[in-house]
Amino acid sequence: MELSHVVPWGRSFREYRKMFCLTDSDLKKSILGCGDGPASFNSGLTSMGGAVISADPVYAFSAIQLQARIAEVYAEIIPKMEATQSQYIWESIPSVDALGQVRMDAMLRFLTDYEQGRQQGRYVECSLPELPFNNKQFDLALCSHYLFLYSSQVSLVQHLDSVFELLRVAREVRIYPLVTLDGSPSPYLQKVTTALKQQGADVQLLSSAYVFQKGATHTLVIREQ
Numbered sequence: 001m002e003l004s005h006v007v008p009w010g011r012s013f014r015e016y017r018k019m020f021c022l023t024d025s026d027l028k029k030s031i032l033g034c035g036d037g038p039a040s041f042n043s044g045l046t047s048m049g050g051a052v053i054s055a056d057p058v059y060a061f062s063a064i065q066l067q068a069r070i071a072e073v074y075a076e077i078i079p080k081m082e083a084t085q086s087q088y089i090w091e092s093i094p095s096v097d098a099l100g101q102v103r104m105d106a107m108l109r110f111l112t113d114y115e116q117g118r119q120q121g122r123y124v125e126c127s128l129p130e131l132p133f134n135n136k137q138f139d140l141a142l143c144s145h146y147l148f149l150y151s152s153q154v155s156l157v158q159h160l161d162s163v164f165e166l167l168r169v170a171r172e173v174r175i176y177p178l179v180t181l182d183g184s185p186s187p188y189l190q191k192v193t194t195a196l197k198q199q200g201a202d203v204q205l206l207s208s209a210y211v212f213q214k215g216a217t218h219t220l221v222i223r224e225q
């Protein structure tokens with residue numbers, strides 16, 4: 001992976017809590033954040049005493065490299081968000097400027113925590129569909145804004161392999177959102193849920209408390225029965 005191909009854009013602990021409907025009891029579980037990138041979920045949960053490991057290919061880079069790339073990408077993404085404003089619901093985040101502030105606050109919090117977290121093994125460089133973790137190492141695996149969202153870039157086979165890999169390492173998996181970048185339902189959702197059910201998994205759609213991208217109303221919850 002080349003740094004120039006990395007597009008760091010991270011959400012906050014508060015946003016993760018809403019996206020994944022995380023209860024106080026969920027936050028006491030052993031959690032994997034897969035594809036966390038520069039989100040501040042790990043930093044936020046760690047500061048509360050939680051047990052969390054984030055997994056992402058961008059953890060190949062140093063804080064200085066990621067910080068420089070965040071600055072470049074920020075200047076590119078904000079005009080794109082201005083141009084696609086109609087695809088979002090501007091309620092809890094009222095404007096593009098406010099969005100920029102929320103994202104930058106989250107990424108700065110990540111950067112502040114990152115080098116120490118890497119040394120502590122809380123940020124692990126790896127890529128789906130192969131994770132370097134033991135079977136059922138985690139109670140809960142979360143995957144925000146990677147699977148389903150990038151259905152044009154990530155194939156059905158990669159989706160299937162990734163979801164089964166997440167279920168290998170965690171007792172429960174939650175994925176959000178279930179729509180693609182343009183807000184349309186992912187063409188893979190039905191096929192993935194059918195495959196999971198055929199393997200005996202319990203699959204549910206949970207109404208998400210997070211409101212931002214239009215159409216992104218549900219979280220996929222998968223448990224082995």
Ligand SMILES: C[S@@+](CC[C@H](N)C(=O)[O-])C[C@H]1O[C@@H](n2cnc3c(N)ncnc32)[C@H](O)[C@@H]1O
Pocket residue numbers: 009010011012034035036037038039055056057058126127128129143144145146
């Ligand atoms: C749009 S960002 C979302 C970051 C974070 N989850 C959030 O919601 O703020 C997508 C993330 O998926 C990561 N990613 C890309 N390919 C991946 C793979 N094969 N396995 C795991 N993560 C991957 C990217 O590096 C990036 O950090």
